Amino acid sequence: MERIFLDNAATTPLDPEVLEAMTQVMRNDFGNPSSIHAEGRKARNLIEGARKTVANVLNCSIGEIFFTSGGTEANNMALKNAVRDLGVRRIISSPLEHHCVLHSLDAIRATGAARVEMVRIDEVGHVDLADLRRLLEQSDEKTLVSLMHANNEIGNLLPLQEVADLCTETGAYFHCDTVQTMGYYPIDLERTRVSFLSGSAHKFYGPKGIGFIYINNDNHIKPYLDGGAQERNMRGGTENLYGIVGLARALDKAVREREERQRRMEDVREYLIERLRATYPGVNFNGDPEHGHYKVLSVSFPESPKGDLLLMNLDMAGISASGGSACSSGIDVGSHVVGHLHPDSKRHTIRFSFSHHNTREQVDYVVERLGGML
Ligand SMILES: Cc1ncc(COP(=O)(O)O)c(C=O)c1O
Structure with a gap:
């Protein structure tokens, strides 16, 4: 059996159609996306086409999508850059977040750059929204709320729209770890105001080691990885071309099906x-x-x-x-x-x-x- x-x-598991699309790129498209000759331009077009696919799925602009090595990097980037570049001095999160969020919070706490407060969780693991409101209204400090859309261990869902509205009303930034819901639930960023969200291809039948972060245009953050001008200066390093193509193909298929x-x-x-x-x-x-x-x-x-x-x-x-x-x-x-x-x-x-x-x-x-x- x-x-x-x-x-x-x-x-x-990797979807065979995604594997095929990636294999084509590995075989035929070896150009460096930063080169200006034909091979480079072909590779660049593939990346920008993939970015457009992701942006269309989320109903945001292409300039708001940055490819990363996965969900862990995207979540690190959102939390650490919000503190470093946006003047965030307080983060409200929950003890049920993924370790890449919890350990990033430990690292931020250790530098003393921001305080971390945990929202109350009820007996079945839902975020207590009244407590979240209380925490948000309690202080004028620049605050980032970091809460996951679906818990990867018990599956509980956050009322995304409600939390986004509450953050908008109280002037807080909102980072949502959407790694488990990307491609499984529709997200419309025109309607739902989020500052940062994250995705990882291997959770929706794409390859491992590739993901993305959405950064709302209003948030001007500095590079996470210093290097070349890749990802519009935000993340130096030659792009994972076939990973990016695979991610877009997998996400597009997940949404269609x-x-x-x-x-x-x-x-x-x-x-x-x-x-x-x-x-x-x-x-x-x-x-x-x-x-x-x-x-x-x-x-x-x-x-x-x-x-x-x-x-x-x-x-x-x-x-x-x-x-x-x-x-x-x-x-x-x-x-x-x-x-x-x-x-x-x-x-x-x-x-x-x-x-x-x-x-x-x-x-x-x-x-x-x-x-x-x-
Ligand atoms: C909720 C959640 N966030 C983040 C991650 C990390 O994503 P990645 O494996 O792409 O680093 C995972 C993966 O298990 C996850 O389930």
């Missing part, structure tokens, strides 16, 4: 919830699964002697899932998100995360195999 991949929040993909993933996720509830009465779901991202389901099982080996046993049965985020040097140390919500719990958590390739038959197999592992 083929392996069953249920860890699509960690990464997604969004509804069909969503329908399939919702169906498989609902079916897993149903089957787990019917088969394992002690099962719980972390976060707020009724209002969560259709890609993620964080499941918790009662404490059991075999529980610590659950992920390993699943892996041996041909099923890939995770215990939390996959970004801690390959070591599954458990989820800081679930740990924050349930600090004393001894329950065993598995994060299942879906793609449109998953099927109900795969769910049946997973639910059956779990029986011998709990």
Whole structure:
């Protein structure tokens, strides 16, 4: 039997069409985009075409999109440049953010350049919007709000429009980590006022090591990487040409097929919830699964002697899932998100995360195999 991949929040398989587009570029278009001869111009056109695709998807201008090495770099850039260049002296964030945000906040805090305050999180992991308003109204200091659109471990969704409106009303900058929602939920930046947002191609069936940051035109920040004039002086270094082409192709396809993909993933996720509830009465779901991202389901099982080996046993049965985020040097140390919500719990958590390739038959197999592992 083929392996069953249920860890699509960690990464997604490369779409064959995207691979084909990238291969063409690798084979034929070796020019340096900064060269002025024909090879260089061809490469430059490919990059600018990709930028236009991203800008069209987000309904923003092409000058607001900058390619990066991924979501981590985009998030570092937003937070650190806002403090360095925009005079931000206070950042409001949450303890449930991705480590690339939390560790950037630690680094900023350590320099003393800005204070960091954490908004209250309710018992199922939603940001308390009344507390956010209270914090925003409490001080006149230049403030940046950094909150993720969907949590990568429990799937909870932030009411993006509401938070964007609140930040606009109170004069705060707003950075949103949209790495898990890019290509999965529509975002219209004409309507939703955001200062910075981030995307990463490998979360939407594109290649790894390429992403982008949106920087609203009103925010004048200085280069993040010093070097040549690439990315309009913002990020020196010869561009990852085939990565950029792959990112744009993958995003365009994700948006075109969004509804069909969503329908399939919702169906498989609902079916897993149903089957787990019917088969394992002690099962719980972390976060707020009724209002969560259709890609993620964080499941918790009662404490059991075999529980610590659950992920390993699943892996041996041909099923890939995770215990939390996959970004801690390959070591599954458990989820800081679930740990924050349930600090004393001894329950065993598995994060299942879906793609449109998953099927109900795969769910049946997973639910059956779990029986011998709990
Ligand atoms: C919410 C979130 N933000 C940021 C990142 C980092 O993105 P990248 O892997 O492109 O650095 C991830 C990846 O796991 C993520 O899930």
